[in-house]
Amino acid sequence: MALVNDRKVAVxxxxxxxxxxxxALLESGLFSEMVLIDVDAERAEGEALxxxxxxxxxxxxxxxxxxxxxxxxxxVIVITAGVGQRPGESRIDLVHRNVDIFRGILGEIRxxxxxxxxxxxxxxxxxxxxATIKLSGLPEHRVIxxxxxxxxxxxxxxxxxxxxxxxxxxHARILGEHGDSELIAWSSAHVAGIPLEDFFYxxxxxxxxxxxxxxxxxxxxxxxxxxxxxxxxxxxIALSVKRICEAIVRDEKSVLSVSNVLHGEFxxxxxxxxxxxxxxxxxxEGRLPPALNYAEQQSLKxxxxxxxxxxxxxxxxxxxxxxDADA
Numbered sequence: 001m002a003l004v005n006d007r008k009v010a011v012x013x014x015x016x017x018x019x020x021x022x023x024a025l026l027e028s029g030l031f032s033e034m035v036l037i038d039v040d041a042e043r044a045e046g047e048a049l050x051x052x053x054x055x056x057x058x059x060x061x062x063x064x065x066x067x068x069x070x071x072x073x074x075x076v077i078v079i080t081a082g083v084g085q086r087p088g089e090s091r092i093d094l095v096h097r098n099v100d101i102f103r104g105i106l107g108e109i110r111x112x113x114x115x116x117x118x119x120x121x122x123x124x125x126x127x128x129x130x131a132t133i134k135l136s137g138l139p140e141h142r143v144i145x146x147x148x149x150x151x152x153x154x155x156x157x158x159x160x161x162x163x164x165x166x167x168x169x170x171h172a173r174i175l176g177e178h179g180d181s182e183l184i185a186w187s188s189a190h191v192a193g194i195p196l197e198d199f200f201y202x203x204x205x206x207x208x209x210x211x212x213x214x215x216x217x218x219x220x221x222x223x224x225x226x227x228x229x230x231x232x233x234x235x236x237i238a239l240s241v242k243r244i245c246e247a248i249v250r251d252e253k254s255v256l257s258v259s260n261v262l263h264g265e266f267x268x269x270x271x272x273x274x275x276x277x278x279x280x281x282x283x284x285e286g287r288l289p290p291a292l293n294y295a296e297q298q299s300l301k302x303x304x305x306x307x308x309x310x311x312x313x314x315x316x317x318x319x320x321x322x323x324d325a326d327a
Contacts, residue, residue, distance in 0.1 A: 013081030020238035082122035145259025147274035176303030
């Protein structure tokens with residue numbers, strides 16, 4: 001295994017999300033070296049040049065386009081590569097195409113015995129996080145899916161705006177799939193220690209149930225609304241990538257709702273989805289059981305069941321077992 005440079009980050013995939021993430025990481029000051037990799041080498045070179053031209057206004061960083069030989073010593077490897085859904089294409093078809101892309105990327109990573117932390121951002125992120133763990137040969141704690149970090153941030157911002165309070169003081173999490181089956185852990189939500197329901201009646205009028213329904217709809221539809229208006233989402237996820245990298249590089253031991261594989265918690269087995277995890281220098285350093293009521297636990301199980309169906313359809317388990325047998 002190559003020596004790891006904690007101040008080096010690699011971004012694989014230079015589309016909208018990859019480029020926005022690279023820019024956010026430049027602004028963060030977390031890293032002194034960043035390599036951009038894309039199947040379109042000229043695109044990677046163009047993004048590296050464009051971002052590097054702002055170096056006079058930022059912390060010193062060596063930014064360049066490279067290839068997979070440049071990732072071996074990266075402390076963090078961010079994977080944003082993938083394709084979008086085509087008109088008329090099923091979700092399963094999209095999953096198959098992106099898993100195929102990941103097979104190539106993970107083969108390159110595996111061949112170089114990388115020692116860093118992998119942050120999976122590409123969608124569907126939970127299935128691709130699972131695929132990364134199964135196909136990369138890396139231990140689970142070194143693979144982090146961006147999961148519902150962005151969904152949770154959206155929820156906090158929307159609640160904060162509605163109740164006129166700093167969203168950083170809103171403590172509410174979205175768990176499960178980064179997608180339509182996600183759930184909001186309302187039972188444990190609070191604002192600065194005050195249960196959210198109590199805080200709602202302090203700051204607003206009307207029905208708390210209607211408020212919850214309104215917040216749920218706004219969060220679930222947020223990405224669709226952005227895509228309808230500007231065809232893609234990338235700034236919010238870029239800041240989520242930055243937040244995950246902060247927790248890793250600074251060894252913050254922060255609790256983030258990232259995608260990880262469960263092993264029996266809430267009766268969920270061998271599925272990647274988002275639950276609260278302690279994130280630090282070693283990656284996922286601890287898994288925290290979320291405080292959920294019975295209905296929320298059932299929703300989490302249903303989210304896991306739907307994800308398991310997709311994993312079974314793609315056939316990742318059998319492929320990983322065959323690879324291990326050949327090793």
